[in-house]
Amino acid sequence: xxxxxxxxxxxxxxxxxxxxxxxxxxxxxxxxxxxxxxxxxxxxxxxxxxxxxxxxxxxxxxxxxxxxxxxxxxxxxxxxxxxxxxxxxxxxxxxxxxxxxxxxxxxxxxxxxxxxxxxxxxxxxxxxxxxxxxxxxxxxxxxxxxxxxxxxxxxxxxxxxxxxxxxxxxxxxxxxxxxxxxxxxxxxxxxxxxxxxxxxxxxxxxxxxxxxxxxxxxxxxxxxxxxxxxxxxxxxxxxxxxxxxxxxxxxxxxxxxxxxxxxxxxxxxxxxxxxxxxxxxxxxxxxxxxxxxxxxxxxxxxxxxxxxxxxxxxxxxxxxxxxxxxxxxxxxxxxxxxxxxxxxxxxxxxxxxxxxxxxxxxxxxxxxxxxxxxxxxxxxxxxxx
Numbered sequence: 425x426x427x428x429x430x431x432x433x434x435x436x437x438x439x440x441x442x443x444x445x446x447x448x449x450x451x452x453x454x455x456x457x458x459x460x461x462x463x464x465x466x467x468x469x470x471x472x473x474x475x476x477x478x479x480x481x482x483x484x485x486x487x488x489x490x491x492x493x494x495x496x497x498x499x500x501x502x503x504x505x506x507x508x509x510x511x512x513x514x515x516x517x518x519x520x521x522x523x524x525x526x527x528x529x530x531x532x533x534x535x536x537x538x539x540x541x542x543x544x545x546x547x548x549x550x551x552x553x554x555x556x557x558x559x560x561x562x563x564x565x566x567x568x569x570x571x572x573x574x575x576x577x578x579x580x581x582x583x584x585x586x587x588x589x590x591x592x593x594x595x596x597x598x599x600x601x602x603x604x605x606x607x608x609x610x611x612x613x614x615x616x617x618x619x620x621x622x623x624x625x626x627x628x629x630x631x632x633x634x635x636x637x638x639x640x641x642x643x644x645x646x647x648x649x650x651x652x653x654x655x656x657x658x659x660x661x662x663x664x665x666x667x668x669x670x671x672x673x674x675x676x677x678x679x680x681x682x683x684x685x686x687x688x689x690x691x692x693x694x695x696x697x698x699x700x701x702x703x704x705x706x707x708x709x710x711x712x713x714x715x716x717x718x719x720x721x722x723x724x725x726x727x728x729x730x731x732x733x734x735x736x737x738x739x740x741x742x743x744x745x746x747x748x749x750x751x752x753x754x755x756x757x758x759x760x761x762x763x764x765x766x767x768x769x770x771x772x773x774x775x776x777x778x779x780x781x782x783x784x785x786x787x788x789x790x791x792x793x794x795x796x797x798x799x800x801x802x803x804x805x806x807x808x809x
Contacts, residue, residue: 480609483663484621489563490594491657493613494534494547494570496555535612535656536560536570536584537665539695541591545584546668546691547655549575552582560586563619574698578638578706580670581691582655583698594657597664599643599687602626610647610669610683612656622648624681631684632766636671639770642684643667649683658685667691693774707775708801710741711748713765724753724786730763731755731786746783746796753786772798 534551538544545560552558558570568586575582606626614620624647632640645658649672658667667685697704713732716724720733734752737744754762758781762768775781777800785792 477661480607480621480623480661483609483659483661484611486663487594487609487657487659487665488611488619488621489592490538491563491611491619492536492538492545493561493616493619494536494551494655495559495561496532496534496552497557498532498554533613533616533652534654535652535669537655537657537668538562538591538593539596540593543586543588543591544573544695544699545570545586546695547582547584548668548670549577549580549582551655552584553577558584560584562588562591564592574702576694576698576704578704579686579690579694580637581668581686581694583695594659594665595663596688596692597660597662597666599666599689602629602643602660602666604628607661608643608645608647608666609659609661609663610645610649610653610656610685611659612649612653612669614648614650614652616652624648624683627682634671634673634684636684639690639773640766641687641690641770642670643687645683645685646681647683648681653683703803705777706773706801707777707779707798708741709743709748709769709772709796710738710799711743712736713754713768715764716753725789729755730761732762732765732768734785742796742799746794748783748785748794748796749787751787754783755786755791756784758782773801 532551534547536545536547536551539546552572552575555572558572559567560570561567566588568588570584570586573583573585604626608624608626610622610624612620624645626643627646628644631642631644634640634642636642643658643666645667647658649669653669654671656669657665658669660666665688667687668691669683669685671684673680673682673684694704712735714735716731716733721729721731724731731753734743734748734750734754736750737748754768756762757768757771760768760771772781775798777798779798780795781798783794783796785794
């Protein structure tokens, strides 16, 4: 009997295990419904897998000639404070406050983008600020001096003009249509080694509150950006300009994959205003605002609702004339919800001086609509701090 069990036992055990595996893998064969866990299955496509371009040479060939290298020189003049005698009162009295001064020329590197065949270039304000001389070197080998048409420290942009024939102008893209994950190419002159192209993707859009500029709406990219890339071009996979490379966040000073570019839409608005008016014309309300914290939201009874709190109002400013008061909660401006102070002030800055805007507020728990006539924001000096 025992021998019979040994003879037939193993085949029965193996058969039972195979049956359990079949039931687990194909439950529908024995009438058990397969459990649906809600997976989204991609459809089967009888085509070759999608492939990206194996080369961006055509995009670079179209954009690179319109990116120039900048070499600026600045005259640095400072008092000889390092000299031990310079701190001596008798020494200072002898020179009658006319202490010996040291003069030297300081050189810096940067990049610029040729925006039109007429010779207008866009670059960063921090590249050209206080420059005694700006040399523009084109990819075709030509060099010339540039003059500054105007600058805007609040967006860190500057407009240059050169006088050369047959200038290659870049093709302007649509920075308002870009998406996170799109391929980007950064073109510039890092460390003065010559024109260089790096590749990455768009890491984020609409970056602000970085403390870099007054008006911030940056494109973030991981394309390598280093010293000398400032003012250069950020282009898409077709070679169209989508941004002006401006800054990086780095602990080492070198590229760590967190670079920022000013969207070309904003850059064009600044450039056109500088060319037409000599400065950027911006709207102004004359109001200081702060974010609606959770504690303030509870005090206003506005939990979960966006808004910004008026912290101060400039005397005789547009907001004061409209009746806005400290402590008011701004809910929306011209129908656009006021989610944060920076976005709302950027909205006002884009309005034309003299234009009337409606401001929906909450005062003492009661809704109120005020109408303000936008004033003109005074230009910021480019002088060093």
